[in-house]
Amino acid sequence: MPTDSKVVRTWDLMIRLFHWTLVAAFFTAYFVEDDWMSLHVLAGYSVLGLLLFRIVWGLIGTRHARFTNFVCSPAKTLAYLKDAIAFRARRYLGHNPAGGAMVIAMLFSLSATTVTGLALYGYAEFSGPLAGQMGSTPEWLGSSLEDVHEFLANFTVLLVLLHIAGVVLASLQHRENLVHSMFTGIKQKELS
Amino acid sequence: MKTSALLTALLLGAASTGLLAADVNDVQGHYRAQGAGPFQSERGKSLWNSRPYEGRQCADCHGPDLTRSGQHQRTKKTIEPMAHSVNASRYTDLKEVEKWFTRNCKSTWNRECTAQEKGDLLEYLKQL
Amino acid sequence: MKNWIIGGLLAAIGITAAFLAVGSPYENEYGWRGPYDYRYARHREDVVPVQSAAYQEECGSCHFAYQPGLLPVASWQRIMDGLANHFGENAELDKETAGELRAYLVANAADRVGTGRSPGIANSLRGSAPLRITETTYFRRHHHEIPARMVKDNPEIGSFSRCDACHTGAAQGNYDEHGVRIPGYGHWED
Numbered sequence: 001m002p003t004d005s006k007v008v009r010t011w012d013l014m015i016r017l018f019h020w021t022l023v024a025a026f027f028t029a030y031f032v033e034d035d036w037m038s039l040h041v042l043a044g045y046s047v048l049g050l051l052l053f054r055i056v057w058g059l060i061g062t063r064h065a066r067f068t069n070f071v072c073s074p075a076k077t078l079a080y081l082k083d084a085i086a087f088r089a090r091r092y093l094g095h096n097p098a099g100g101a102m103v104i105a106m107l108f109s110l111s112a113t114t115v116t117g118l119a120l121y122g123y124a125e126f127s128g129p130l131a132g133q134m135g136s137t138p139e140w141l142g143s144s145l146e147d148v149h150e151f152l153a154n155f156t157v158l159l160v161l162l163h164i165a166g167v168v169l170a171s172l173q174h175r176e177n178l179v180h181s182m183f184t185g186i187k188q189k190e191l192s
Numbered sequence: 193m194k195t196s197a198l199l200t201a202l203l204l205g206a207a208s209t210g211l212l213a214a215d216v217n218d219v220q221g222h223y224r225a226q227g228a229g230p231f232q233s234e235r236g237k238s239l240w241n242s243r244p245y246e247g248r249q250c251a252d253c254h255g256p257d258l259t260r261s262g263q264h265q266r267t268k269k270t271i272e273p274m275a276h277s278v279n280a281s282r283y284t285d286l287k288e289v290e291k292w293f294t295r296n297c298k299s300t301w302n303r304e305c306t307a308q309e310k311g312d313l314l315e316y317l318k319q320l
Numbered sequence: 321m322k323n324w325i326i327g328g329l330l331a332a333i334g335i336t337a338a339f340l341a342v343g344s345p346y347e348n349e350y351g352w353r354g355p356y357d358y359r360y361a362r363h364r365e366d367v368v369p370v371q372s373a374a375y376q377e378e379c380g381s382c383h384f385a386y387q388p389g390l391l392p393v394a395s396w397q398r399i400m401d402g403l404a405n406h407f408g409e410n411a412e413l414d415k416e417t418a419g420e421l422r423a424y425l426v427a428n429a430a431d432r433v434g435t436g437r438s439p440g441i442a443n444s445l446r447g448s449a450p451l452r453i454t455e456t457t458y459f460r461r462h463h464h465e466i467p468a469r470m471v472k473d474n475p476e477i478g479s480f481s482r483c484d485a486c487h488t489g490a491a492q493g494n495y496d497e498h499g500v501r502i503p504g505y506g507h508w509e510d
Contacts, residue, residue, distance in 0.1 A: 126443035298410035
C-alpha cells in the first residue's frame, strides 16, 4: 500500500483468517454439543490450535496484532468504556482499549473452555490426550466438569455478544464499517 | 393320482424336515420316536405346577392364566401366551421347542426334562 | 446506513436459518430441538447397531439385544462360556448357533470397533472384563446422577440393565441423552 494512500491495511491476512475460522469452529462446537461427538471434538481441537496461533502471533505478528499494541491498564480501559458509552470515544486504527480487553478475555475464556473440554473428554469418554490422567479422577470432581465446561462455553457466548455490541457501537460512532474491515483488512487512515 | 401322491410325498418330506410348519402333534411324534408315550394331560399339568426345590415355578414367568401373556421376572420382557388355542405357532418349530425345554427345565428344575415329561407337558398345553 | 440495515437483516435471517437447520441447544418441554432432533440426525454414532439376525433373535428374546460394541472381547467370551448359568438362568444354545454368535460378538466387541463410544468403553476397562455393562466405569460415570427411585425402585423399570426402557433410540444404537424418557418421570434434564 503506497504511503500517500488514504487507506491502510490494519488487519493482516493471518489475523483475519484466524478470526473467522475461530468463529466457525467455536459455534460448530457450541451448537453440535456432544450429540455429534467426533465433530464437536474436532472443532474443539481447532479452537485450541487457533488459540495457540493467536498467542504466538500476538508476540511476533504485525503491528496491530501484537499484544503490546493494544493491551492497556484497567484504568485506561474503563475510561475508554465511559467515553464510548457517551459516544465521545477516540477512534483507534487497531484495537481500542475495550477491544484489547476483549481479546484477552476471549483468550482466557476459550482456553478454559477447551481445557475443561479436554479434561471432560478424558473423564467421561476415556478418550483424548488426558484420558490416562482422568481415568482415576474421583467422581465428585469429575462429575462437575461437565457443568464447568458448559458454563465456560456459555460465558464465551456472552463475551461474543458483548464483542458484537462493541463493534456495532464503535462502527456507529465513527461511521466506519468495522465488520467490512475485518474481511478486507482495510481502514481509512483518517476519518473526515 | 400320480400328482396327488407326489404332492403328499413332498408335503410329508417337507414336514419332516420342518420346512413346512409342523404342529404340536408332530413335535410329540418326535418324542414318541424316542420311546415316550402315551402322553397324559394331567401329568403335564402337575409338572407345570410343581416346585421341586426352592427354585422357580413355571407360572412365575408365564403367569397364572396361560391364555394371556406372561412377563420375565427380571427383564420384564413380554412372553407370548402358552395356550395352544391362542398361540399355536409357538409349537411349530421343533428346534425352538427343544431349545426352550432345555433352558427352562434346567433353569426351573435344575435338570433336563425327559421325553416323556416333554410330551406330557405338550399334551397339557395343547388342551388350553 | 442502508448497508447496515441490509447487513443486519441478512445476519438475522442467517442466524435464524442456522438455528432452524442445526437446532437450538435448549429444548422445550417436549424435548423437541428442531430438525436436529436426534431422530433426524443422520450421524448417529454412539454404538454400531446389531447387524446379526441370529444375535437379535437369540439374545434379544428375553432382554434387550445389547450391541456387541458395549463390552470387550474378554467379557463376551465369558458370557458365551457361561450360558448354562446366564445371570441365574439357563440360556444354552446348540453348538452351531453358539459358535456363530460368539464369532459375531468377538468381531464387533468394544476393543475391536473404532467408532462411537466403543473405544472409550474399552479404554475405561483397562483390561478388566465385567459381565455386566452396568458395572463398567464408563456406564457408571454416565449414569451417576440418576437417583435409585427413577430406575431401581421404579416399578416400570426395575434395573439399569433395561437400556431400552429409557433410551428410546437404544435399538438403533443411539444412547444420546436427548432421547431419554424415563417412564413415570418423562424427559431427563441433564
